Amino acid sequence: MKIVGYVRVSAKDQNPARQLAAMEEANVEKCNIYMDKQSGKDFNRPSYRKMLKKLKKGDILIIKSIDRLGRNYHDILEQWRLITGEIGADIRVIDMPLLNTDIQHGDLTGVFISDLVLQILAYTSETERNFIKQRQAEGIKAAKERGVPFGCPRKENPPGFQENYEAWKKGEITVTQAAKNAGMSQTTFFRRSKEFEENVSK
Numbered sequence: 001m002k003i004v005g006y007v008r009v010s011a012k013d014q015n016p017a018r019q020l021a022a023m024e025e026a027n028v029e030k031c032n033i034y035m036d037k038q039s040g041k042d043f044n045r046p047s048y049r050k051m052l053k054k055l056k057k058g059d060i061l062i063i064k065s066i067d068r069l070g071r072n073y074h075d076i077l078e079q080w081r082l083i084t085g086e087i088g089a090d091i092r093v094i095d096m097p098l099l100n101t102d103i104q105h106g107d108l109t110g111v112f113i114s115d116l117v118l119q120i121l122a123y124t125s126e127t128e129r130n131f132i133k134q135r136q137a138e139g140i141k142a143a144k145e146r147g148v149p150f151g152c153p154r155k156e157n158p159p160g161f162q163e164n165y166e167a168w169k170k171g172e173i174t175v176t177q178a179a180k181n182a183g184m185s186q187t188t189f190f191r192r193s194k195e196f197e198e199n200v201s202k
Helices: 017-025 046-054 073-087 108-145 161-169 175-182 186-201
Strands: 003-009 033-037 060-063 090-093
Touching: 003 017, 003 046, 017 033, 033 046, 046 073, 073 090, 073 108, 161 175, 161 186, 175 186
Parallel strands: 003 033, 003 060, 060 090
Antiparallel strands: none
């Protein structure tokens, strides 16, 4: 029997210290801890896939909480059944011992409650992720309505751009010469000219 731990944070700049401390308290050796710094929207994560390949029957997988496993309701249930059913390993959830599969719940009612709790928690994890995405979308929409700019700010046209644009439009100079005078490529000059025309027509 081998005890392995799985740790996940959603972004590279998030700190996994609490999860790692929990693994240490659970006596998981550092060499048996697998960690991903990636979203929990699916299970296509390098360390998780690696851990899954090495997990054997009788091993125990330890996670801090169910949402560290994943955020997608159906995928969590599928992975849970893969680990406990097909592979034959057990799972311990530090923050929810009722879900631990390496202990006997006493009777059929206990097993039913455990399975029910798992489904509720998995559903809650996905719902929370959807709420976060919804709030982000609403925030961006509201900000755009207030005129808050998004993306990289567009560079201002260099001095002399308008003068060369007008000279080109009048046929006094070629587009090649106009772009050169303005210190930009023809492609950029064409794009800036289009933007300039759109702004003028507003």
